[in-house]
Amino acid sequence: MNELSLTTKILIFILFLLLLVIGWYLLNVAGSIISIFLVALVISFLLAPSVDTLERIGVPRLLGSIVMFILFFGLVSAIFYTVTPVIYEEAIRVQHKISVGALRDAIQQVEANVNEQLRILGAVEWKLAPYLENVFSAALSNILGVASGVVYSVIYVFMVVFATFFLLKDGRRIKKSLISAVPNRFFEMTLSIIHKIEWSLGAYLRGILLDAFVVGLLSTFAMWLIGVPNFMLVGFAAGMFNLVPYLGPPTGALLAIIISVVSLGTWEKTIPIILAFIALRLIDDFLVQPMTISKSVRMHPLVVIFAILAGGQFFGILGMLFAVPAVGVFNVILSEFYHGIQRYRPI
């Protein structure tokens, strides 16, 4: 297959810059509406194969969509009502243990140890406590700010639920109508690209979620085995942060060490925790990821680091969490689009 000409490459590059600018503008103008649609699209991507399976055994699409819809949101609600209170209670317990005062004591203890070492080396004194205290206070006030948007969240969730159902039920019809608007010259190309994007995107999203779930489960089990208090909270955090490659195990390890040091008042569990998370990382790399995430959609470590930094810069902690999956989605779309253009370029 011949390479694309330089002019075509420049045109594609300009087209994508234009799309990025338009996307950025739309995000600013109608960000929440677009995000409702995107979240609904992701959920419908995840549920579509199950609806297809039901259709295969003779269940009509409408009924299949209703069944999967009820099952999914029922499961999410059940998790919300059963697991969330447990995690919340654990978080509150940890918060009491790691109150700003207790944390200050712990940090001051670490600070004193480090300063003693620095003095031996003849270096200047290290002042960590005031800085970290500010960081934790800011994080706490941030949490309160998020909680104040409950009403908005309810409306948001309702809209997502509504959009998900219709995307599940009528997704194919909507797609067909959109494709019918494409000019004849680009019709087959568009159809092929959309199909490949759909396939890769569905596989990628299901892969990273399954991977995060398995890592969360294994972390919970490992922490229970080691005897770390609040092991469910640690497992939950490790699983959630595993949506960002490389971040799950270190976050889990850090949280587990803080909890075990503050609760048990000893550092003796630190080594087993670090070893457990190194083992988990290896299991994730060599066993879980090869089975859950297709190699073609995995990203280069540099891209991951850049995505995390950019996500954090623009959207804070949540931005860091979702930047990598978002870049993954964009990566899948871009590569399928590029290969599609290559296959269908005019001769």
Place this chain on the structure above:
Amino acid sequence: MSNPILWRNLFRQKKAESLLDVLRNVPIFEDLSRSELKSIERILHRRSYRRGEYIFREGETGLGMYIVEEGAVAITVGEPGHEKEISLLRNGEFFGEMALLHEDPRSANAVARVDTIVLGFFQPDLLQLLETNPRLGVSVVMRLARIIAERLQHLLHENKQLQERIDELERNR
């Protein structure tokens, strides 16, 4: 006659029936039940082409087949301006079915001779059909395989005849 909605519905019914008739006459869909044909119809893409417009060009990657619903499509080979027409397809006839199985480069051009409506049946939709309705999907694929096998048999026969003719010419030289 005083109720336009009634007339519109009747018209739609007639249009749908004629579309099912078109499909019924396509070898890939022959012997399918009415409900199966309706399932096929749901995944087809109806496209309109103006006279002289290309449906696809030689060398482009193919994604599926087309059925002529209304109009005429010429199958040609060669560069634009020096094309040679090898076939003219009319209502109910189909072309490009090999691309349903493999995204190979098209071996000919397809160009609308008059304003034409075609129904496109593409690989992603066939794969989706195999996922959601394997019985129907497999029966379509089996018919497709039969058509391609018949064509291969025909080509082998032609090839054999050509070989015999070459041998005969060499003997007489």
